Amino acid sequence: MPTHNHMPLRIEALVKRFGGVTAVDGISLEVKAGESFGLLGPNGAGKSTLIRSIVGRVRPNSGRILVYGEPAESPSARAALGWVPQELAVYPRLTSRENLAAFGRYHGLAGNELQQAIAWCLEWAALADRADEVVNRLSGGMKRRLNMAAGLIHRPRTVLMDEPTVGVDPQSRLRIFEMIEGLRREGMAVIYTTHYMEEAERLCDRIAIVDHGRIIALGTSDELIHSAFGSRREVAVRFADSGEPGAAWMEQHGGRRVNGMAHFTVEQPAEIATLLQGAARQGFEVLDVTLHRPNLESVFLHLTGRELRE
Amino acid sequence: MIPAIIQTALTSLRRDRGALALSFVLPVAFFTIFAVIFGGRRDATPxxxxxxxxxxxxxxxxxxxxxxxxxxxxxxxxxxxxxxxxxxxxxxxxxxxxxxxxxxxxxxxxxxxxxxxxxxxxxxxxxxxxxxxxxxxxxxxxxxxxxxxxxxxxxxxxxxxxxxxxxxxxxxxxxxxxxxxxxxxxxxxxxxxxxxxxxxxxxxxxxxxxxxxxxxxxxxxxxxGENKNNPMVSFYAAAIGVMFLLFTASGAAGALLDEAESGTLDRVLSSRVTMTSLLAGKVCYNTLLAFVQLVVMFLWGWAVFKLDLWSHIPGFIVMGLCTALAVATFGMLLASLCPTRAQLGALSTLVILIMSSIGGSMFPRFLMPPAMQKAGLMTINAWAIDGFTKVFWRDEPVTHLWPQVAVLLVTAAALFVIARRLSRRWEYA
Structure with a gap:
């Protein structure tokens, strides 16, 4: 039986290959009780494969996954974990209530316990007034919320959410954030994958940046930014097509070009003037300049040379 | 403009194997079956x-x-x-x-x-x-x-x-x-x-x-059949019934493919439900659905064509349930064989129509050449129709149904085992 002494999740050197493609390449991590843990990375980084391995839907080639000290495939681990898949994995011709009842029964709930769980989920997802509406007739945001509620019907202690805001309008996204923050207040451990850095910054205590199946950085948002940039700030410069700097000049100034923008870092704002004067001397035409505090997007860019949403 | 439309349609057809099979294989298969039965080939005259x-x-x-x-x-x-x-x-x-x-x-x-x-x-x-x-x-x-x-x-x-x-x-x-x-x-x-x-x-x-x-x-x-009101009604109730049961069962089993595509299957399998219990549950549901279909069909036969249903209830229940179970597992096998709904639709139409024609759902098997009569025994249709004929036509007791019951149950068990093996592809990635 899982005990409260064990961590909700412990992954050791996990590897998963699909043919010649290595989707997860030796990932190790731990998630503490009550922690909200983010997996941030671009599409195809291996986040979903990692989540699906944890819930037993993918069989790893090697490595170990322990849920509260028990192997992930054990019944006790399954009971302790809730999973919100990226797809809308609900029955479209059933109502919200019927969907929750079905998934509750699949988890072994019955009678009063089931009814209470359904009531809690409907309340949590703000679907109580649409409980008897067939899913096909619900809005996109409501379907997403039902999709999340179905993953929590058996009241797990840890929930894995795989990009739950995909295709959701901004208003519904805010509501989903509030739902997740509600779970955090209740002390539930949340593992959250996303390729939106603002979601990771808002919802997660610690973040693992994942790329090509590996964790390339791990820590709190501030730790990640500090380890990549220290106290430096980021300057993004757009040059005119006719007067772009060459690779040698970029390298000399510690810059890199991503999607038509040149990115530099400066310790003091005054360094911007030096940078721009140098560019002017070379005849490079500057269109606009922005100075900002580095964020997780900048960290990813700094570590991989690519943007998160590429 | 018109050549471009033709070219687009042809390219689409070429890539849709199911549609190709329905367009070319099914008509040829049917033509062959009918030609052998009614074409008067001397060496095949029954x-x-x-x-x-x-x-x-x-x-x-x-x-x-x-x-x-x-x-x-x-x-x-x-x-x-x-x-x-x-x-x-x-x-x-x-x-x-x-x-x-x-x-x-x-x-x-x-x-x-x-x-x-x-x-x-x-x-x-x-x-x-x-x-x-x-x-x-x-x-x-x-x-x-x-x-x-x-x-x-x-x-x-x-x-x-x-x-x-x-x-x-x-x-x-x-x-x-x-x-x-x-x-x-x-x-x-x-x-x-x-x-x-x-x-x-x-x-x-x-x-x-x-x-x-x-x-x-x-x-x-x-x-x-000397006392029968309408001799062929019971035959056709069983014959047509089994054919449509097969269609219904494959359609119902296709729900598995919908669930796999939507991700619902993954979610179900991440709960306490195992693949075996999921398939068993679906077979039970599809069996009940098929049985209710048979009940409706025979009730209609009784109400409109004076089919003597009430004095054959035990035999009807035994044959009905065995037939329903066999077609339900058959549908599950087809579903677990096909990667998509569209392919399931094409394959099931092809297989079920051929099975129904040689298995006696479209015309009685005694009209067929001996070799085809024997081939018909490879189908669920033939055994189900034989069983229903024993019940409604020959007034045989339930105990005499054991060959048909045994074949249908063994078939159902074998189809379930194969479907279970094929469904491994959904179990883990």
């Missing part, structure tokens, strides 16, 4: 099995039996096939009737005692002993053919007796033959008597038509 009982043991009856045995279009059986190498006793009127009841043959010919005294007659029929034709009225073709062939065989196998009886009639009604005429007739009859028995080379249609009223007395009796 021979009608007829059980022959000679109670008379006279020269005339023996020649009639020989004539029937030599008839090409018949397969005359005097005794059942040997069991474990031991020859079986010849059929009697009772055992032959039982065999027809059991469906071993569609018709039995019984030549009763006294037949040889006046085998054929041109005059009053009161003095001749009629041959008995015991038939299963579900096979409307066989008994008609036999009745005609009996008249033909009477002529070709017993020409001397025919002439003798004709001469007697002439003698009686014409005022008497002269001694010289009688002597010549006797010589002709003697020469006919020594001639070989009919070899069936004659034109059977002409014979049966010309002597339809009969020089040979024939008394036909339905030993199966």
């Amino acid at each position: 021979r009608i099995t007829v059980l022959v009982v000679d109670e008379d043991r006279s020269a005339a009856s023996e020649r009639l039996v020989k004539g029937l045995e030599n008839e090409r279009s018949l397969h005359a059986e005097l005794r059942p096939a040997p069991k474990k190498g031991a020859e079986q006793p010849e059929y009697t009127a009772i055992t032959a009737e039982a065999a027809v009841r059991a469906g071993d043959a569609p018709v039995a010919v019984v030549i009763p005692h006294g037949f040889g005294l006046a085998p054929i007659s041109f005059g009053e029929e009161s003095n001749r002993v009629a041959v008995q034709l015991l038939r299963d009225s579900s096979d409307m073709v066989a008994s008609q053919v036999i009745a005609g062939l009996l008249q033909k065989v009477a002529m070709t196998a017993m020409p001397d007796i025919m002439v003798e009886q004709g001469t007697r009639a002439l003698d009686q009604y014409s005022g008497g033959l002269t001694p010289e005429q009688r002597r010549r007739m006797d010589e002709a009859i003697a020469s006919l008597r020594n001639a070989p028995a009919g070899n069936g080379e004659g034109n059977s249609q002409d014979a049966s038509d010309s002597f339809g009223a009969g020089i040979l007395g024939v008394r036909t009796r339905d030993v199966v």
Whole structure:
């Protein structure tokens, strides 16, 4: 039986290959009780494969996954974990209530316990007034919320959410954030994958940046930014097509070009003037300049040379 | 513009294997099946099995039996096939009737005692002993053919007796033959008597038509279905029912593919539900659905076509549930075989229509050549229809359904095991 002494999740050197493609390449991590843990990375980084391995839907080639000290495939681990898949994995011709009842029964709930769980989920997802509406007739945001509620019907202690805001309008996204923050207040451990850095910054205590199946950085948002940039700030410069700097000049100034923008870092704002004067001397035409505090997007860019949403 | 539209459509068709199969394979397959059954290929013409009982043991009856045995279009059986190498006793009127009841043959010919005294007659029929034709009225073709062939065989196998009886009639009604005429007739009859028995080379249609009223007395009796209101209703309720059950079952099993595509299957399998229990649950549901479909069909048959449902309830339930289980597992096998709904639709249409045509859902199997009748036994349709026929047509007790029940249950178990193995692809990535 899982005990409260064990961590909700412990992954050791996990590897998963699909043919010649290595989707997860030796990932190790731990998630503490009550922690909200983010997996941030671009599409195809291996986040979903990692989540699906944890819930037993993918069989790893090697490595170990322990849920509260028990192997992930054990019944006790399954009971302790809730999973919100990226797809809308609900029955479209059933109502919200019927969907929750079905998934509750699949988890072994019955009678009063089931009814209470359904009531809690409907309340949590703000679907109580649409409980008897067939899913096909619900809005996109409501379907997403039902999709999340179905993953929590058996009241797990840890929930894995795989990009739950995909295709959701901004208003519904805010509501989903509030739902997740509600779970955090209740002390539930949340593992959250996303390729939106603002979601990771808002919802997660610690973040693992994942790329090509590996964790390339791990820590709190501030730790990640500090380890990549220290106290430096980021300057993004757009040059005119006719007067772009060459690779040698970029390298000399510690810059890199991503999607038509040149990115530099400066310790003091005054360094911007030096940078721009140098560019002017070379005849490079500057269109606009922005100075900002580095964020997780900048960290990813700094570590991989690519943007998160590429 | 038009060539561009044609090119786009052709490219799409080329990549849709299901549509391609439905467009080209299904019509050819159907054409072949119908051509083999009804196309009159000489080497595949079905021979009608007829059980022959000679109670008379006279020269005339023996020649009639020989004539029937030599008839090409018949397969005359005097005794059942040997069991474990031991020859079986010849059929009697009772055992032959039982065999027809059991469906071993569609018709039995019984030549009763006294037949040889006046085998054929041109005059009053009161003095001749009629041959008995015991038939299963579900096979409307066989008994008609036999009745005609009996008249033909009477002529070709017993020409001397025919002439003798004709001469007697002439003698009686014409005022008497002269001694010289009688002597010549006797010589002709003697020469006919020594001639070989009919070899069936004659034109059977002409014979049966010309002597339809009969020089040979024939008394036909339905030993199966004699009290049925509407003989073919129960057959078609089962035959059409099974075909549509197969379609429904494959459609219902396709829900698994929808769930796999939407991700619901993954979510279900991440709970306490295992793949085996999921498949078992779906088979149970699809079995119940198929059974309810059969109930509706037979209730309709009872209400509209006076099908005698209520006195066959136990047999109906046994056959209904076994058939429903077999079609449910068949649907599950098809679903677990196909990667997409579209492919399932194409494959199930192809397979189910072919199964239904050779399995007897579209026309009775007794109309088919023997090889195709045997091939039909590879289908769920044939065993289900045979079982329902036993219940509703032959009024056989439930215990007699064991071969059909056993085959359907074993088939269901085998299909489930295969479907389970194929469904591994959904289990883990």
